Amino acid sequence: MSQVTWIKGGRVIDPKSERDEISDIFISNGKIIDRPSRETLAKADTIEATGLVASPGLVDLHVHFRVPGETHKETIFSGTSSAAAGGFTSVVCMPNTSPPADTAGTIQYIKDAVDRESIVHVFPTACITVGSEGERLAPTGSLRDAGAVAISDGGKCLQNSGLMRRAVEYANMFNMPVIDHCEDYSLSANGVMNEGLVSTKLGLRGSPTEAEDIMISRDVILSAKTGAHIHIQHVSSRNAIDIIRRAKSRGVNISAEATPHHMCFSELEVSDFNTNFKMNPPLRSEEDRLAILEGLEDGTIDCIASGHAPHTDYEKDVEFDYAPNGVIGLETALGATLNQLYHSKRLDLPRTLSLLTYQPAQILNLNKGTLEIGADADVTLFDPECEWTPQSNSFQSKSSNSPWINRTLKGKVIQTFVSGKLVFDNGQILGS
Amino acid sequence: MATSGMPWFRKDLISTEELSPEEIQTVFKTTAAFKKILGRKTAKTPSLRGKTVVNLFFENSTRTRVAFEMAATKLSADVMSLDMKTSSTSKGETLRDTVENIHALAADMIVIRHSAPGSAAYISKVLDIPVLNAGDGAHEHPTQALLDCFTLHEKFGSLKGLKIAILGDILYSRVARSNLWAMTKLGAEVTLVGPATLVPREFEQFGVTVSHDLKSALADKDAVMLLRIQHERQNASAFPSINEYTRMFGLNKTRLSWLKENAVIMHPGPINRGVEIDSELADSPQSVILEQVTNGLATRMACLYLCSGGKAEALTGS
Numbered sequence: 001m002s003q004v005t006w007i008k009g010g011r012v013i014d015p016k017s018e019r020d021e022i023s024d025i026f027i028s029n030g031k032i033i034d035r036p037s038r039e040t041l042a043k044a045d046t047i048e049a050t051g052l053v054a055s056p057g058l059v060d061l062h063v064h065f066r067v068p069g070e071t072h073k074e075t076i077f078s079g080t081s082s083a084a085a086g087g088f089t090s091v092v093c094m095p096n097t098s099p100p101a102d103t104a105g106t107i108q109y110i111k112d113a114v115d116r117e118s119i120v121h122v123f124p125t126a127c128i129t130v131g132s133e134g135e136r137l138a139p140t141g142s143l144r145d146a147g148a149v150a151i152s153d154g155g156k157c158l159q160n161s162g163l164m165r166r167a168v169e170y171a172n173m174f175n176m177p178v179i180d181h182c183e184d185y186s187l188s189a190n191g192v193m194n195e196g197l198v199s200t201k202l203g204l205r206g207s208p209t210e211a212e213d214i215m216i217s218r219d220v221i222l223s224a225k226t227g228a229h230i231h232i233q234h235v236s237s238r239n240a241i242d243i244i245r246r247a248k249s250r251g252v253n254i255s256a257e258a259t260p261h262h263m264c265f266s267e268l269e270v271s272d273f274n275t276n277f278k279m280n281p282p283l284r285s286e287e288d289r290l291a292i293l294e295g296l297e298d299g300t301i302d303c304i305a306s307g308h309a310p311h312t313d314y315e316k317d318v319e320f321d322y323a324p325n326g327v328i329g330l331e332t333a334l335g336a337t338l339n340q341l342y343h344s345k346r347l348d349l350p351r352t353l354s355l356l357t358y359q360p361a362q363i364l365n366l367n368k369g370t371l372e373i374g375a376d377a378d379v380t381l382f383d384p385e386c387e388w389t390p391q392s393n394s395f396q397s398k399s400s401n402s403p404w405i406n407r408t409l410k411g412k413v414i415q416t417f418v419s420g421k422l423v424f425d426n427g428q429i430l431g432s
Numbered sequence: 433m434a435t436s437g438m439p440w441f442r443k444d445l446i447s448t449e450e451l452s453p454e455e456i457q458t459v460f461k462t463t464a465a466f467k468k469i470l471g472r473k474t475a476k477t478p479s480l481r482g483k484t485v486v487n488l489f490f491e492n493s494t495r496t497r498v499a500f501e502m503a504a505t506k507l508s509a510d511v512m513s514l515d516m517k518t519s520s521t522s523k524g525e526t527l528r529d530t531v532e533n534i535h536a537l538a539a540d541m542i543v544i545r546h547s548a549p550g551s552a553a554y555i556s557k558v559l560d561i562p563v564l565n566a567g568d569g570a571h572e573h574p575t576q577a578l579l580d581c582f583t584l585h586e587k588f589g590s591l592k593g594l595k596i597a598i599l600g601d602i603l604y605s606r607v608a609r610s611n612l613w614a615m616t617k618l619g620a621e622v623t624l625v626g627p628a629t630l631v632p633r634e635f636e637q638f639g640v641t642v643s644h645d646l647k648s649a650l651a652d653k654d655a656v657m658l659l660r661i662q663h664e665r666q667n668a669s670a671f672p673s674i675n676e677y678t679r680m681f682g683l684n685k686t687r688l689s690w691l692k693e694n695a696v697i698m699h700p701g702p703i704n705r706g707v708e709i710d711s712e713l714a715d716s717p718q719s720v721i722l723e724q725v726t727n728g729l730a731t732r733m734a735c736l737y738l739c740s741g742g743k744a745e746a747l748t749g750s
Binding site: 318 | 449526550570632638
């Protein structure tokens with residue numbers, strides 16, 4: 001038997017197999033294996049994990065790695081380093097690159113960059129429509145053959161419901177989930193923050209939750225009609241959560257994600273025009289925020305996704321109206337999630353981790369997010385009690401547009417293994 | 433009077449929301465003192481001699497820009513007004529770089545108008561010199577509110593208990609926002625009135641009344657402030673037509689009679705005669721529109737003076 005890694009004495013939590021015990025994990029040839037013989041163990045590389053949680057490597061369905069075209073914001077190496085530092089071993093990157101990922105050639109380009117630079121597993125998605133312009137369908141079948149795991153128009157929302165119906169029908173033939181950023185542009189009307197008390201006070205153009213609610217309703221209706229799986233990105237409105245809850249109770253094939261920033265912050269954070277709190281959908285009211293936590297608690301929302309959207313400091317350091325939408329989130333997602341769900345006693349640790357591991361993996365049929373024997377040895381070791389306060393220079397990401405700068409998080413990743421290889425070790429990126 | 437009686441410790445004037453009632457009174461007293469000086473034969477003071485005031489106007493303005501230029505001139509400052517629409521920002525320079533360059537050219541104070549809410553607050557954090565907000569999008573226009581309140585203060589002796597209606601496009605109005613903070617801080621009762629699409633209910637949470645019924649909103653008011661219908665902005669779908677607006681919400685003689693008998697008509701300008709106000713009302717004895725403009729000069733002098741570190745006591749002689 002080849003060399004074995006022995007992760008020793010941690011609290012091993014595998015939500016998929018409902019395992020939660022102080023135990024060991026054994027890795028060989030990049031896979032999780034059963035306890036090997038005593039002779040093999042005597043020669044194993046041991047990793048002391050006492051006091052730590054050993055979780056399946058985290059899975060993020062929503063990141064923007066800016067390749068191709070915007071490598072000043074992020075590259076595959078910096079993006080996957082950020083993932084590893086945050087305990088994520090599998091990430092799904094959105095197709096709103098430059099050019100958008102709407103051809104097999106662009107998907108191949110991304111895969112080549114991933115082969116060269118990546119230190120975690122990267123799964124690309126492709127556009128629903130050509131150029132994400134919402135006018136004609138991109139070649140979904142060819143895009144799947146090239147390696148796309150789902151289709152999405154990235155940060156854009158297909159406004160034409162007739163075309164959306166055709167898109168989901170067509171993609172369903174290939175078993176390709178459709179991922180949607182739900183926004184009715186006639187209602188959001190170039191709003192730069194949530195429409196409500198704070199926008200009224202600041203004179204900033206508001207985007208109402210109804211812009212999201214109406215498009216989510218549309219997607220529910222189209223999914224019900226076609227049977228196609230639609231995954232709703234970054235749900236932020238309490239009405240939308242209620243719409244999803246009722247659709248799921250009728251068996252509609254939809255899934256939904258929430259982001260750590262919508263779980264942690266409300267529109268009040270925008271009061272001093274800090275552009276690190278500008279994203280789309282915007283931070284909503286406190287009632288909306290609490291509804292997200294309830295949606296995670298009762299299973300209406302299936303998973304947590306960071307929405308990791310890097311932008312340089314000079315792009316964000318402008319008037320609020322002109323700043324680009326989005327914040328980075330890979331390195332803070334675990335701590336933020338633990339704060340809101342586990343430390344706040346809403347969920348126990350295994351259920352909290354299920355939202356970051358096998359539940360997101362299942363949505364896109366990724367064979368990830370578990371510590372079962374034979375699975376890829378993607379393992380994250382973290383200290384759930386360790387407090388830390390991110391600074392603008394704390395990040396592995398090329399960008400530092402984080403709303404958690406100077407906010408204390410409880411829960412820190414110590415080591416990350418990808419296919420059995422240690423890629424992140426106590427603050428250091430190893431490999432590539 | 434002790435210094436603590438006329439507090440002002442700010443280098444910047446960004447909003448009325450952040451001012452205390454006492455600070456607003458300090459502005460009033462300083463404004464009154466400058467108004468007296470303006471009445472003299474040599475209407476000039478050396479208060480800002482040797483200082484350079486730069487007006488950065490990223491948005492169109494005549495009245496406010498001229499008032500600030502005039503105010504700085506009357507205070508003996510060197511003054512420079514830059515039309516930023518034709519400058520380096522149109523070449524892609526960021527606001528931070530623009531203002532840091534102007535600072536590097538030895539500006540002592542900056543007056544800024546910009547279409548983006550928060551832009552004045554933003555540059556006040558970038559620069560350590562005084563920054564005065566001359567309008568940031570739909571957020572605030574503090575000197576306008578201070579001159580409006582000063583005008584009412586002169587007319588009525590105090591704003592305490594005054595009933596004031598602000599009528600028109602509230603949603604997109606920085607003047608309405610700055611006035612509602614200043615007026616309520618001074619004890620006035622404020623009613624915002626206009627079409628439901630331009631006067632959202634959210635405003636009620638700021639301690640004012642929201643109404644869409646003109647008659648009841650104007651009843652018993654001491655003053656009505658009209659706002660221009662900004663049809664050049666993106667609110668074309670907020671009401672069917674200018675004609676319809678005038679029919680439903682324009683101020684005319686009949687509607688004027690719904691107010692108190694001695695009520696005053698205010699307007700921050702520019703007025704659209706025949707739209708939000710009948711032409712003859714704009715020129716009627718009840719109109720204080722031109723007094724507002726005159727008070728605007730003394731108010732800007734007061735604000736420049738106070739933000740440059742000047743003491744109210746030094747002018748009022750106490």
